Amino acid sequence: MKKLTIRARLTLVYGGLFLFAGTVLLAVTYVLVDQRLTRGLGFDLRSRDPDRMSLPQSGTKITPDQAETLRGLVRQVQEDARQDALDSLLTQGGVALAVVTVAAVAFGWLVAGRALQPLNQITGTARRIAGADGAGRGLHERIALAGPTDEVKELADTFDLMLERLDRSFDGQRRFVANASHELRTPLAINRSLVELAITRPDAPTELRQLGETLLTVNERHERLIDGLLTLADSENALTERTEVDLAEVAAHLTDQTADRTDLTVSRELAPARTVGDPVLLERLTQNLLENAVRHNVGDGGWLTVSTTTADGRAVLTVRNSGPVVPGYEVESIFLPFQRLSRERAAGNRGFGLGLSIVRAVARAHGGTVHALPRPGGGLVVTVSLPTP
Secondary structure, three states, X not given: OOOOOHHHHHHHHHHHHHHHHHHHHHHHHXXXXXXXXXXXXXXXXOOOOHHHOEOOOOOOEOOHHHHHHHHHHHHHHHHHHHHHHHHHHHHHHHHHHHHHHHHHHHHHHHHHHHHHHHHHHHHHHHHHHHOOOOOOOOXXXXXXXOOOOOHHHHHHHHHHHHHHHHHHHHHHHHHHHHHHHHHHHHHHHHHHHHHHHXXXXXXXXXXXXXXXXXXXXXXXXXXXXXXXXXXXXXXXXXXXXXXXXXXXXXXXXXXXXXXXHOOOEEEEEEOOOEEEEOHHHHHHHHHHHHHHHHHOOOOOOOEEEEEEEEEOOEEEEEEEEOOOOOOHHXXXXXXOOOEXXXXXXXXXXXXXXXXXXXXXXXXHHOOOEEEEEEOOOOOEEEEEEEXXX
């Protein structure tokens, strides 16, 4: 059973309290009117004192029989009048109470909505931040609630303070990754130059050349790691360049390059799929998908297919490949940085686990989504959906 909202509960409380107060007021009025109508015509019908058996105002004496007859007649008239008045009070008072209660409930609904409006503003801001694409995005928003300093405003100000601290924390983390990556590029470039210089000397021994080639391989691997971290950091930031890009053109160019470098059967089904974003990041997204499809494939009879299309107002890029069977419950882990399907830290020649992490980060930066599904025969179907212009 669905629970009532706070606004509905407050409205019921307002209406219930008003109905209770109105009922008590009607009951008290009923008792007071009943007591007053008992002596309403000037006769004390409960008295049998002969000295009081006289007509009011005139003071004319009457006999006991006449008084008894008159008393019965007056008692009947007074009882009828009292009963009619009380019945009218209950009927008309009940109708009036019902009408005013309905009006009070409606007014309570409006008052509750007005009172909860600041909470709706807080909820709306939190929902926009939670729905922002990418980690740390949307934290620049603030509630900035105006009004008197009460409990709700203190809550909003505390929420704004928390957002400010989180925003600084995420910005500092991204700046640290970017700065560290830039700083590491220089020594790696120097190492590569020195090793290349050493192994290209005419008098360099064979052992030195072999060692140099190994060091160059390690150095190249570290350079690719730094490049991936930079791309990941850049994709987490807001886009500064937005131009119209056709994913079909990007996929065609990169597919040709991939087909020249691999023995896999590469096919493509490219239809126009235009989107708006950073061309460099979108090219990196497509390249990472192709490299992932090539790296995680089978040796003999392997294949990959690239397709682009426009569906439901979205530009869609899909990469399918053959490969080992992927458990469905482990698919989501491939989008985590430095994670592989075995949930171990990436090492060796299998990459760093940044490829699909960058794909998801770039897609989110462009307001898109990326999903992966395992193929029954092995391999994956990775689909990227981006907004059209």
